[in-house]
Amino acid sequence: MYKGAASALSLFLAIAVLAGCGSSSETKGGRGAGGREGGTPEVGFVVVQPTAVAMTTELAGRTVPHAVSEVRPQVSGVIQKRLFTEGSFVHAGQTLYQIDPSLYRASAAQAEANVSAAQANAEAARTLANRYKPLAQMQAVSQQEYTNAAAQARQTAAAVEQQKAALQTAKINLNFTRVPAPISGRIGRSAVTVGALVTANQADPLATIQQLDPIYVDIQQSTAQLLALRRSLARGDVMPAKAAIHLKLEDGSDYELAGTIEFAEVVVDPNTGTVTLRASFPNPKGVLLPGMFVRAVFAQAIDTRAFLVPQEAVSRDPQGNATVMVVGPKNRAIQKTVKTERTQGPFWVVTEGLNPGDKIITQGLNKVRANQPVHAVPASTPQKIDPNRPAPGGRHGGRRG
Known part of the structure; x- marks a missing residue:
């Protein structure tokens, strides 16, 4: 019985030693293979630099015909x-x-006859004056008679011009019986x-004609926005832009053709506190109709000091502020609060909170906390695999054991 108890004790000690060795080996192996993953996470970063970004504005507008004409008789x-x-x-x-041109045609004919009569009278008066001229020089007729004949000739000549003007008026009225498109x-x-x-x-009016190609879009911009833009231009923070303007229709779709800003009003509407900007758009298919409400998207200025940050790098804190993780000194993750204006493609446009050359963490953010040491590599760098790390299923990364 004593020998049996001794044998059982020896077996128990052997199992304990083997279990301790296995646990120690697993612990060492876990630290060696996964030490970077568990202690210092590997993250991918991108380096940001200031760039020129268009300051896009979206404003409400309404379509207006390029020209309107009322057809009137x-x-x-x-x-x-x-x-x-x-x-x-x-x-x-x-x-x-x-x-109906009947009356006007008759008036034109009468005016033409009056011209002929006036021309005949003028011819007779001119002939009489020419005949009296040498007779007056020979004193065969009195000088007064010649003077009266010459004056009569001039009066009849003037009467001819008057009748010609009346004939022209009659012809114009006759043409007005045909009502053309202005x-x-x-x-x-x-x-x-x-x-x-x-x-x-x-x-x-008899009818109304509207010219729709091109077509105008009147855009309303508040004076507050206009003053802010002018201050930024004066400080040199932004540069003026001459970009095309695009439209969003009432159903949310985009209008396929771009337009240009024609001018801005120099007065402010006292009822709305807005200034009207007028843009011109080609409208060959007649998609834009007068009176439609649209949204105009265009760039009024270019910010030369903005940063384009990938959208996946930006998150929000409990207060709703935009934040990013930056690789700081000694490879520590630093959280920065930034100001995001809008999105542009796959990027956020950041105007405050970043410095040129900042390393923005874009990959591995779920493993990072503020002030935590990180192993930073350029974004999308292939992951390095330790060949001595056990692969799934108990196999090693090289030869079979």
């Missing part, structure tokens, strides 16, 4: 014909309505039908 009469299709495109000079554009519905009586001084 310049003579009175009855509409004989309507020579266009409502809603169609008409060209400048194209006849839209025909007013501009090229899209014509709306007709306010009159065939047989309607129109007058030269009527208040209502």
